[in-house]
Amino acid sequence: MNIPFSPPFIDQNVINEVMDTLKSGWITSGPKVIALEKEVVRLTRSKAAICVNSWTSAAIMMLKWFGVQEGDEVIIPAYSYCATALCVLHCGATPVMVDIADDLTIDPQRVKMAITSRTKAIIAVDIAGLPCDYNTIKTLIRSAKVRALFVPNSDEQRKLGRILLISDAAHSIGATYMGHSSALSSDITIFSFHAVKNVTTAEGGCACLNLPGNFNHEEEYKFLKIFALNGQNKDAYAKSKGANWKYDILYKGLKINMPDICASIGLAQIKQYKRSLMPERKKIAEKYCNILSNYEWFIPPTLKDFSRESSYHIFPMRIKHITEAQRDHIIEDIVAFGVIVNVHFIPMPMLSYFKKTGYNIVNYPNSYTQYACEIxxxxxxxxxxxxxxxxxxxxxxxxxxQMLHSKRKELAMVKTSYLPG
Structure with a gap:
């Protein structure tokens, strides 16, 4: 048998939506992107959604929108994909990494210890689709003590008056927090629509806005749509409609717009997401837990608790009392059966670039502990x-x-220790 890790979901609905785009004669940013943004708003109950070409692009855009720059700090978990740190670096700021809790999400107590007068934002990562402890983080950043530390350097920072809370929700579209869409739990929620995600556009991302009431979400949406297209006040679709060729460049923007051909894939998927696609993932996750819980070595992932329910994007099984090397051997044996598995994630301080820039995994012991036994x-x-x-x-x-091999090895070592001489 050959079972891949995470193939994209392509059914006839997706094919029909893509064919409709191809036949329309318009494949770059246009009506399909707008339709996808509306579906994201409908699903998440967010106040606005802006689709772009990747999670990373959306994160860079939102940090730049907030005025994050050189000299600033952004707190992130050490246990995440590299894009969580790279988006900060691309704005010239410093990623301040902190350790995680046992459920793999960012540890609020570590966040509290890391806040300084240079902190402009926190990026909390919903690992595997499980929302972070947002209420604790929000209570922290809204406290008088932390607000007093905040030094605003842009109009948006002055308007917010505190640290910006961003949810790295690359994994968590459809997840819930306190009975509501988890996208409502932060100021900015950013989804990934990469090929392996629950909803995909092949490549893509989406920033959802849920800012305080003193922000005009309609105006922020209009600004970000222009900013994502080189700061140009008319997109190609608008320019194609009659004698409408004149345009202007209003801002020093980015070129990160999502094309319709990509949006059409996600549009077909998101329409059936809550009805069928996510429930199927949940059913599989529950089956894994129900059967594997019969084995004492199995550490189940947190799928649901009193405040949160995952989107079931990844099933991060962990195994008790094994080393990183033993975990790697187990993976090799599973793959030999024709089942492709993965590891989420290699902590960033273990990656060459971050090691060279001064991060050390010894400062993030729980990130390493969880990584070393995760499959x-x-x-x-x-x-x-x-x-x-x-x-x-x-x-x-x-x-x-692997456990049998380890026991035999231990017995052999014990016997050797009793040999004379």
Whole structure:
């Protein structure tokens, strides 16, 4: 059997939507992008949504919108994909990495310790689709003590009057927090629509705005749409309509717009997301937990608790009492069964670039502990019951084989220690 890790969901609805775009004669930014933005607003209940070409682009755009620049600091978890830090670096600011809690999300107590007068934003990462502890973080940044530390250097910073809370929701579209869309839990929520995500546009991202009432969301949306197209006041679709060729450049913008051909894939998926695509993921996650919980070595991921429910994007299984090397051997054995698995994530301080710039994994012990025993299992709507049975069987056999090997090795060492001389 050959089971891939995370293939894109392509059904006839997706094909029909893409063909409609191709036949329309318009494939770059236009009506399909607008339609996708409206669907994101409908799903998340956000006040506005701006689709661009990647999560990273959306994050850079929103940090620049807020005026983040050289000399500023942005607090992020050490346990995340590199884009969480790179978007900060691309604005000239410093990523201040902190450790995580046992559920893999950013530790609010570590955030509290990292705040300085240079802190302009916090990027909290919803690992695997599980929302962070947003209420604790919001209470912290709204406290009088932390507000007094905040030094605004832009109009947006002065208007907000505190640290900006950004949700790195690359994994968590459709997740809930306190019974509501988790997108409503931060000032800015940024989704990824990369090929492996729950909703994909092949490549893409979306920034959702849920700012305080003194911000005009309609005006912010208009500004960001222009900013995402080189600061140009008319997009190509508008210019194509009659004698409408004149345009102006209003801002020093970015060229990060999403094309319609990409938006059409996501548009077809998001329309069936809550009805079928996410429930199928949930069913698989629950099956993994129900069966693997019979084994004492299994550490289940947090899928749902009193305040949060995941989007079931990744199933980050962890295994008790193993080393990083043993985890790697288990992965090799699972792959030998024809099941492709993954690891989410290699902590950023372990990556060459970040090591060279001064980050050290010893300062993030829980990030390393969780990484060293984590294996991400396939979880997507097209997996059959037979597929998931096979995956579970492969995991059990691989883990038990490694544990048997480790026991034999320990016994051999004990016997050797009793040999004379």
């Amino acid at each position: 991400s299992l396939p979880i997507y709507p097209t997996l059959s019951d037979a597929d998931t049975d096979y995956i579970i069987d492969a995991v059990i056999k691989a883990v038990q084989a």
